[in-house]
Amino acid sequence: xxxxxxxxxxxxxxxxxxxxxxxxxxxxxxxxxxxxxxxxxxxxxxxxxxxxxxxxxxxxxxxxxxxxxxxxxxxxxxxxxxxxxxxxxxxxxxxxxxxxxxxxxxxxxxxxxxxxxxxxxxxxxxxxxxxxxxxxxxxxxxxxxxxxxxxxxxxxxxxxxxxxxxxxxxxxxxxxxxxxxxxxxxxxxxxxxxxxxxxxxxxxxxxxxxxxxxxxxxxxxxxxxxxxxxxxxxxxxxxxxx
Amino acid sequence: xxxxxxxxxxxxxxxxxxxxxxxxxxxxxxxxxxxxxxxxxxxxxxxxxxxxxxxxxxxxxxxxxxxxxxxxxxxxxxxxxxxxxxxxxxxxxxxxxxxxxxxxxxxxxxxxxxxxxxxxxxxxxxxxxxxxxxxxxxxxxxxxxxxxxxxxxxxxxxxxxxxxxxxxxxxxxxxxxxxxxxxxxxxxxxxxxxxxxxxxxxxxxxxxxxxxxxxxxxxxxxxxxxxxxxxxxxxxxxxxxxxxxxxxxxxxxxxxxxxxxxxxxxxxxxxxxxxxxxxxxxxxxxxxxxxxxxxxxxxxxxxxxxxxxxxxxxxxxxxxxxxxxxxxxxxxxxxx
Amino acid sequence: xxxxxxxxxxxxxxxxxxxxxxxxxxxxxxxxxxxxxxxxxxxxxxxxxxxxxxxxxxxxxxxxxxxxxxxxxxxxxxxxxxxxxxxxxxxxxxxxxxxxxxxxxxxxxxxxxxxxxxxxxxxxxxxxxxxxxxxxxxxxxxxxxxxxxxxxxxxxxxxxxxxxxxxxxxxxxxxxxxxxxxxxxxxxxxxxxxxxxxxxxxxxxxxxxxxxxxxxxxxxxxxxxxxxxxxxxxxxxxxxxxxxxxxxxxxxxxxxxxxxxxxxxxxxxxxxxxxxxxxxxxxxxxxxxxxxxx
Numbered sequence: 039x040x041x042x043x044x045x046x047x048x049x050x051x052x053x054x055x056x057x058x059x060x061x062x063x064x065x066x067x068x069x070x071x072x073x074x075x076x077x078x079x080x081x082x083x084x085x086x087x088x089x090x091x092x093x094x095x096x097x098x099x100x101x102x103x104x105x106x107x108x109x110x111x112x113x114x115x116x117x118x119x120x121x122x123x124x125x126x127x128x129x130x131x132x133x134x135x136x137x138x139x140x141x142x143x144x145x146x147x148x149x150x151x152x153x154x155x156x157x158x159x160x161x162x163x164x165x166x167x168x169x170x171x172x173x174x175x176x177x178x179x180x181x182x183x184x185x186x187x188x189x190x191x192x193x194x195x196x197x198x199x200x201x202x203x204x205x206x207x208x209x210x211x212x213x214x215x216x217x218x219x220x221x222x223x224x225x226x227x228x229x230x231x232x233x234x235x236x237x238x239x240x241x242x243x244x245x246x247x248x249x250x251x252x253x254x255x256x257x258x259x260x261x262x263x264x265x266x267x268x269x270x271x272x273x274x275x276x277x278x279x280x
Numbered sequence: 281x282x283x284x285x286x287x288x289x290x291x292x293x294x295x296x297x298x299x300x301x302x303x304x305x306x307x308x309x310x311x312x313x314x315x316x317x318x319x320x321x322x323x324x325x326x327x328x329x330x331x332x333x334x335x336x337x338x339x340x341x342x343x344x345x346x347x348x349x350x351x352x353x354x355x356x357x358x359x360x361x362x363x364x365x366x367x368x369x370x371x372x373x374x375x376x377x378x379x380x381x382x383x384x385x386x387x388x389x390x391x392x393x394x395x396x397x398x399x400x401x402x403x404x405x406x407x408x409x410x411x412x413x414x415x416x417x418x419x420x421x422x423x424x425x426x427x428x429x430x431x432x433x434x435x436x437x438x439x440x441x442x443x444x445x446x447x448x449x450x451x452x453x454x455x456x457x458x459x460x461x462x463x464x465x466x467x468x469x470x471x472x473x474x475x476x477x478x479x480x481x482x483x484x485x486x487x488x489x490x491x492x493x494x495x496x497x498x499x500x501x502x503x504x505x506x507x508x509x510x511x512x513x514x515x516x517x518x519x520x521x522x523x524x525x526x527x528x529x530x531x532x533x534x535x536x537x538x539x540x541x542x543x544x545x546x547x548x549x550x551x552x553x554x555x556x557x558x559x560x561x562x563x564x565x566x567x568x569x570x571x572x573x574x575x576x577x578x579x580x581x582x583x584x585x586x587x588x589x590x591x592x593x594x595x596x597x598x599x600x601x602x603x604x605x606x607x608x609x610x611x612x613x614x615x616x
Numbered sequence: 617x618x619x620x621x622x623x624x625x626x627x628x629x630x631x632x633x634x635x636x637x638x639x640x641x642x643x644x645x646x647x648x649x650x651x652x653x654x655x656x657x658x659x660x661x662x663x664x665x666x667x668x669x670x671x672x673x674x675x676x677x678x679x680x681x682x683x684x685x686x687x688x689x690x691x692x693x694x695x696x697x698x699x700x701x702x703x704x705x706x707x708x709x710x711x712x713x714x715x716x717x718x719x720x721x722x723x724x725x726x727x728x729x730x731x732x733x734x735x736x737x738x739x740x741x742x743x744x745x746x747x748x749x750x751x752x753x754x755x756x757x758x759x760x761x762x763x764x765x766x767x768x769x770x771x772x773x774x775x776x777x778x779x780x781x782x783x784x785x786x787x788x789x790x791x792x793x794x795x796x797x798x799x800x801x802x803x804x805x806x807x808x809x810x811x812x813x814x815x816x817x818x819x820x821x822x823x824x825x826x827x828x829x830x831x832x833x834x835x836x837x838x839x840x841x842x843x844x845x846x847x848x849x850x851x852x853x854x855x856x857x858x859x860x861x862x863x864x865x866x867x868x869x870x871x872x873x874x875x876x877x878x879x880x881x882x883x884x885x886x887x888x889x890x891x892x893x894x895x896x897x898x899x900x901x902x903x904x905x906x907x908x909x910x
Contacts, residue, residue, distance in 0.1 A: 089494070115496035123494070129487035131552070140484045143477050144496040152477070188495065352709060399891055405708045406651040410841055411890045414883040417838075421880045540716065547713055581724035581830075588721030592699060595714040599706050 040103050042067045042227050043088070043119075043196055048097030049251075050083050057083040059251035060097070065196070070219070070228045072242030072259065074235065076272050080251040081231050082124075082200070088229070089121045089198055090114035101196070115144060120194035124201045126181035128173035135160060135169045137184060141191040159191040163217060179210045186217060196227045203234035211237055239263065247271070296610040297555040297603060300474055305606075306555055310464070317456045325566075326452035330524060332565040333459035334517060339545035339557030340466035341513035345393075346543060347552035348470075348479065349506035350486030352405065355396070355412030356514050356542045358419040359389040361534035363515025364522040368436050369429060371446065378447035382519040386512040392419070393511025394504050401503040413536060420534035435529030438522065447523045455524050462520055463558070466513055470554045473509075482506050486552075514542070548594060550603020559602045618749045623867045629756040631863020632763040633825070635856045637818035637836060638843040639770070640811035646850025647787055647807035650700065650708065653715040655840060656833025657722035658812055662688050662819030663828040664726065667735045670823070676740050678758070681820040685813050692812025696805050704804065719833075726830040734827040759821040763856070766817065770852050783807060787850065838879075842886045848896025857897055 041064035050058040058080045065071050075081050087094050093108040100106060101117050109117070120141075129137050138156035139149075146152040160166045163183050168176065176184065182202050189197050199218065203211050211234065219241045221228050232238040238245075238259075245262040247255040249271040255262045262268055294303045316322075316329070338360070345351040366388045367381030376384070400411040423430045430436065442450035449455050473479040481502045484492040489499045522528055532538070549560025571583035598605060641655050652658070662684055669680035699718060703711045741754025774780035785793040786803045794800050826832065843862050847854025862882070869881050889896065 111490075111493035112496050112498045115494055121494050123491065127488045127491040129484050129491065131487050132483055136480065136483075140480055140492065140497070141495045143480060147477065149475060149477060149480075188491075192495065352712070399887065403890060403894055406645070406712070407845070407890065407894060409712065410651070410845065411887060414886040414890075418880060418883045418887070421877070421883070425877070544713065547709060551709070581727035584720055584724035585728060588717045588719070588724065591717030592714050592721065595710050595717065596699070596702055599710045 041065060041100075042069075042102060043229070044098075044100045045084075045088065046098045046100075048084070048087060048094045048099060050080075050087055050092070051095045056251050058087065058094070061248065061251070061253055062097075063246050063253060063256065065227060065229060067195075067227050068222045068225070070222050070230065070241060070243045072238040072245045073229060073231045073248065074233075074238065074245060075248040075254075078250075079248045079271070081248055083251075084248065085121075085198060085200055085229075085231050088114075089119065115192065118195035119198065120189035120192045120196070121198040122182075122185040122189050122200055122202055124204065126178070126185050128176070128181055128184060130174040131172070133170050133172055134165060134176070134184060137173050138187050138191045141188040145191075145193045155193075156191055159187050162190070163187045164213075178205050179207065182206065182210075183214070183217075186214070190226070194226060196229065197221065199228065199230040199232070201231060201233055203232060203237050215241055294610075296606050297553065298607075298610065299553065302471070303555075306467075309555075309558070313460055313463075317453060317460055320453055323452075326456060328566050328569050330452065330455045330459050331569070332561055333456065333463045334520060334524070335541070335545060335565050336558045336561035337459065337463040337466040338514060338517045338542055339549065339561050340463070340470050340554070341510050341517060342542040343510075343546040343551065343553075343557045344470065344473065344482075344513065345507050345510035347546050347556070348473065348486065349482040349503055349510075351397070351401065351503055351507060351510075352409055352543065353396075353412040353507075353510075354409050354536065354539045354543055355414075355416030356511070357534045357536070357538040358416035359393055359511035359514040360518040360521070360538065360542075361419065361423060361528075361530065362389045362392055363518030364528055364533055365423065365430055365436070365518075366515070367519040368438065368522050368528060371438075372436070377445055378519055378523055379445075382447075382516050385519045386515040389515025389518070390508040390512035393507040393509075396511075397504040397507035398500070401500055401507070413539070416534060416536065416539055420530050423530040423534055430530065431528075433529070433531070435527055437528075438526040440526050448526070449523075458520060459524075462517060467554060467558065469509075469513065474554065478502075478505065483552075544591070546601075548598075548601050550601035550606075553603040553607075555606075556601050556603035563602070619871075620868075622750050623871055624864055625750055625752065626756070627864035627867030628860050629752065629760045629863070630867065631859040631861070632856070633756070633759040633818065633821055633859075634836075634839055634843055634863055635859025636759070636763040636766060636821065637815065638840040638847075638855045638859060639766070639852055640814035640818070641840050642844045642847065642849055642851060642855045643770075643814065644808055644811040645844065647783055648700070648704065648804050650704070650711045651715070651841075652700075652808075652811075653712060653837075654695075654719040654722060655815070656835075656837030657719050657726075658688070658692070658815045658833075659819055659822075659836055660726060660828070660830065660833040661691070661722060662816040663823050663826075663832065664730060664735070665816070666820045666823045667737060667828050670737050677737055677820050677823040678740070680823075681817055684820055685816040688816030688819075689809045689813040692809035693805055695812070696808040700808060701801065701805070723830050723833070730830065732829055734829050736827050737823055740824050753825075755821075755824045759825075762817070762821055763859075766814070767852060767856050774852070779806070838882065842882050842889075844896075845886060845894075846889050846896055848898040851896065851898040854896055854898035 043065040046062050047060045048058060049056065049060055061084060073081055086092055088099060090109050090111040090113060098105060098107050101119060106114060106117055129140065135156050138159055139152045142152040142155040146155050160169060163186060165183055165187055168180060186202065202214060206214060215237045218228060218230065230238055230242065242259050245257065245259050246253055247262055247268050254267045254271060255265045294301050296305050297303045342356050345353055363385035366385035367378045370376040370381040370384055371378050396412065396415050400408055403411060424433055438448065442448050449458065481497050484497060485499045485502045492499055545560035545564055546557040548564055549558065550556025568587060571587060575583040637659060641652065644652055665684045665687060666677045666680040669683055670677040699714050700711065703714050744751040744753050745757065774783065782798045782803055785798055786800050839862060843855055843858035846861055847858030865881060865885065
């Protein structure tokens with residue numbers, strides 16, 4: 039089975055800075071891939087390259103074997119790649135259900151069908167009580183869940199999560215982790231960029247660690263956590279974890 | 281008739297205006313307008329009524345681009361003028377009746393609107409405003425100098441001979457009815473848009489175009505569609521104006537003042553709503569006529585001094601317009 | 617050959633005066649991110665002020681700067697307090713319409729009080745200065761010099777004084793500036809007032825060259841917008857460069873092409889800049905595009 043997403047030798051430079059330096063990895067269908075690394079490692083840039091926010095300076099990206107290098111956001115969305123935003127970007131003057139309907143329209147042409155899909159997605163994420171509220175009234179935790187709802191309403195093949203745990207209470211983190219963990223069984227592959235390590239460590243099936251624009255480790259979460267390079271990248275010095 | 285979505289909770293008519301549903305307020309208002317025309321009320325004010333209806337339709341047209349899609353344009357007079365001139369030139373040079381020419385004019389305006397959007401839609405707020413201004417000025421100067429076709433500064437006159445086939449009507453009441461039909465058409469179009477997939481896309485691109493792109497929407501395509509639709513409806517209004525006023529001259533018809541008016545009325549009434557532009561026109565159009573006729577002679581410019589002052593105050597204290605104020609009222613009542 | 621040289625030099629000189637008139641606009645946009653649609657009327661009021669001062673005291677209008685510049689500073693501060701300040705955090709449409717309302721108000725107030733009669737001051741320099749075959753009006757040369765001095769002074773203020781640093785901090789990141797103890801609303805006020813004062817200075821230099829009447833602002837505001845956009849919103853040097861370009865284009869095209877099309881050139885130039893270099897020649901990347909959500 040070919041990889042769902044393949045990133046090959048992808049680079050991105052900004053002036054003199056190499057934010058992403060010849061990164062390669064692949065994601066198989068049904069995986070929950072965690073993408074971690076210390077601040078400034080290039081995770082966000084890599085994320086944005088895959089999401090189509092900016093084109094890579096070099097390298098190739100393929101989805102289901104098709105070359106999508108340099109494709110813009112809306113084209114990536116149509117190719118089945120959904121993403122969330124780290125700082126939620128709701129449509130402020132629309133209600134919660136309408137926010138999700140916009141995404142649902144990708145798959146359903148009629149307003150009625152889009153509304154049904156949106157309602158079902160809201161129910162999945164326990165957002166139904168807020169259905170008719172203006173999005174501008176929601177708290178950060180709810181907005182982040184709305185981001186997830188919008189991504190899922192697109193019936194994507196692949197979802198890219200961008201630090202969805204930031205700013206959430208421990209209970210909220212638990213709820214969100216459950217939601218994310220349940221996605222692969224629904225046929226949705228996940229790439230998850232995250233800083234809140236304990237959440238991602240117990241849910242991810244595989245991890246990729248980047249530092250300074252390069253992949254420094256790849257593998258099962260437990261193995262990756264013990265790699266000296268990874269520990270050094272996060273803590274800055276050699277240190278035994280246990 | 282009116283295309284309303286079948287909502288799962290059944291569609292009902294709300295009391296005060298709301299997005300996505302008709303309200304009693306609007307039905308009553310429409311009934312009043314029809315009655316006004318049918319009963320021939322206020323014969324001395326008929327010019328004002330004709331213009332109020334026409335401008336309400338024009339305000340709704342502007343609102344599609346400005347209120348729904350967030351494309352604040354100060355150049356819509358260009359589309360107005362293109363529509364007006366296109367149908368008039370077709371009528372005078374090619375004997376095409378304005379009843380058909382109005383569609384040609386709307387189409388020409390739509391093309392112009394699409395061009396403007398394709399060139400400038402990715403620009404931010406003030407930059408887009410200035411670009412639209414520049415665009416309209418280019419159109420105006422071309423119209424002014426292309427005398428062979430447009431009559432240049434002398435303008436074009438339509439003979440005031442009542443002839444239904446050529447859309448020259450015999451009475452002011454007939455014009456009131458014509459403009460009311462235009463207004464109703466613009467209103468229906470706006471309501472349909474609000475409830476349609478395209479309308480949702482307009483709102484999405486207006487509120488957050490990065491999120492919209494991530495949802496699979498191409499902001500440029502959506503903005504171009506909005507601008508083309510808005511321009512077409514504005515162009516149609518231009519034709520109707522030409523057939524009413526019977527004289528076209530680029531200095532008035534494609535002026536920044538007129539463009540400003542098209543933007544002002546929805547802003548005062550409430551951007552992005554279906555009722556806002558109508559309320560804006562019904563308030564401002566008679567008011568400016570009133571101010572001008574009563575004070576315009578007292579001291580040159582006094583009526584505009586008051587107008588300008590009023591505008592500042594209105595903007596600072598009612599930024600969401602009249603419809604916004606009504607919406608706040610509606611939210612205070614318990615939901616039905 | 618001489619003709620071209622004459623046209624270019626005249627163009628550069630008048631362009632510098634246009635630049636001076638536009639610097640206030642670009643400063644206001646650079647700091648506050650608002651377009652003051654009443655900019656032309658500010659110029660008109662200042663020109664009336666310079667004319668009145670010069671007539672009343674029998675001196676040439678350049679001396680009027682002593683009174684007009686501070687007066688415009690205060691006027692700008694007043695307008696900010698009453699109109700702009702409360703509109704800043706609202707959607708930008710509010711400022712657009714509020715300043716347009718202000719524009720209508722001021723134009724017609726001037727019409728009511730001063731009537732539509734053209735007001736002039738007699739020429740200051742009796743003869744043009746001649747250098748070889750080139751003739752230069754003294755008033756133009758003086759304006760050029762004033763503009764250069766003013767640009768240098770502004771650059772010095774922005775780069776060397778604390779106020780300048782505070783302004784730059786506010787432009788780069790208003791939130792961070794607040795956290796550093798900079799009173800951002802006060803910076804906005806100062807920037808708006810200073811922009812208005814610059815317009816006052818430009819007016820004093822322009823009155824010997826142009827007649828004053830209530831709608832004189834309309835002629836110049838379009839030029840100012842083109843210059844600001846061409847040079848890059850917020851860039852003082854950009855305004856100077858933009859002014860030179862516009863001045864030369866206007867000078868050359870007025871001679872070689874029918875005057876009716878003169879204005880057309882401006883707008884086409886404007887649109888071309890918007891299409892190909894929306895951030896202007898010297899503006900910050902991304903100021904004009906990068907999404908329409910503030």
